[in-house]
Amino acid sequence: MPRNPFRYFKTSPEIIQLAVMMYVRFPLSLRNVEDLLHERGIDVCHESVRLWVDRFGPMFAGKIRIRRASYLRQITQWQWHLDEVFVKNNGETHYLWRAIDHEGEVLESYVTKTRDKSAALRFFKKTMKRYGAPRTVVTDRLRPYGAAVKEIGNIDRQEVGRHLNNRAEKSHLPLRRRERAMLRFRRMSNLQKFASTHASFHNHFNLERHINHRQTFKLRRDAALLEWRQLVVG
DNA sequence: TCGCTGCGCCAGCTCACTAA
DNA sequence: TTAGTGAGCTGGCGCAGCGA
Numbered sequence: 001m002p003r004n005p006f007r008y009f010k011t012s013p014e015i016i017q018l019a020v021m022m023y024v025r026f027p028l029s030l031r032n033v034e035d036l037l038h039e040r041g042i043d044v045c046h047e048s049v050r051l052w053v054d055r056f057g058p059m060f061a062g063k064i065r066i067r068r069a070s071y072l073r074q075i076t077q078w079q080w081h082l083d084e085v086f087v088k089n090n091g092e093t094h095y096l097w098r099a100i101d102h103e104g105e106v107l108e109s110y111v112t113k114t115r116d117k118s119a120a121l122r123f124f125k126k127t128m129k130r131y132g133a134p135r136t137v138v139t140d141r142l143r144p145y146g147a148a149v150k151e152i153g154n155i156d157r158q159e160v161g162r163h164l165n166n167r168a169e170k171s172h173l174p175l176r177r178r179e180r181a182m183l184r185f186r187r188m189s190n191l192q193k194f195a196s197t198h199a200s201f202h203n204h205f206n207l208e209r210h211i212n213h214r215q216t217f218k219l220r221r222d223a224a225l226l227e228w229r230q231l232v233v234g
Numbered sequence: 235t236c237g238c239t240g241c242g243c244c245a246g247c248t249c250a251c252t253a254a
Numbered sequence: 255t256t257a258g259t260g261a262g263c264t265g266g267c268g269c270a271g272c273g274a
Contacts, residue, residue, distance in 0.1 A: 029265055045239055
């Protein structure tokens with residue numbers, strides 16, 4: 001029988017879940033979330049929100065990943081789009097590697113200090129360990145990708161093109177918005193943890209509003225919210 | 235023991251002010 | 255008009271102390 005992770009917390013799991021969702025999903029600061037909860041008659045300090053996000057964010061993200069696992073197994077072997085983006089971390093430049101599938105689902109996020117062959121190789125192996133080998137890999141012209149793909153033995157599956165990888169480039173935008181709201185990340189471990197959590201939340205709540213009819217979008221939004229609320233129960 | 239709070243620190247950003 | 259500077263603000267982070 002697994003222990004209830006909320007057993008010591010004085011605040012109800014529903015409120016904790018709401019606060020975590022607000023902070024991770026939307027570009028809000030800890031103090032913004034504190035104010036919004038206060039508006040609903042919930043009095044907590046911003047530090048409690050930080051504690052909850054740190055403790056329960058990865059837990060919720062893990063549950064989302066487990067629930068989407070069967071869906072991901074069906075589709076993720078089609079095509080991967082890989083891209084890396086630099087992120088300032090306490091003044092130092094780090095690189096956030098991300099793998100996106102052909103439907104815009106964020107498969108993996110990985111933070112490294114360098115942008116070389118070994119970093120690309122680690123990222124590849126980590127992603128393939130979780131999802132298996134893709135049919136095709138789309139990358140930009142960054143050389144470490146070619147070297148890593150060659151070492152893995154998938155060179156015939158790599159597609160390189162200036163505009164082919166727009167899907168991956170565009171997928172950075174939500175994280176960039178979030179980063180701007182946070183002003184910066186301070187620690188590499190926090191960046192890695194937040195990037196993974198943010199990706200899971202984004203996958204769950206990304207309902208492709210722009211390509212669905214309003215009615216379809218509303219149904220999918222209700223379903224996502226219902227599933228989200230069941231995470232605490234399940 | 236552990237959640238929660240309050241406080242202070244640090245780094246980055248914005249904007250008003252000043253000098254050239 | 256433009257570039258440089260510094261004060262003030264914002265938000266993340268660390269930590270000590272309180273209370274259940």
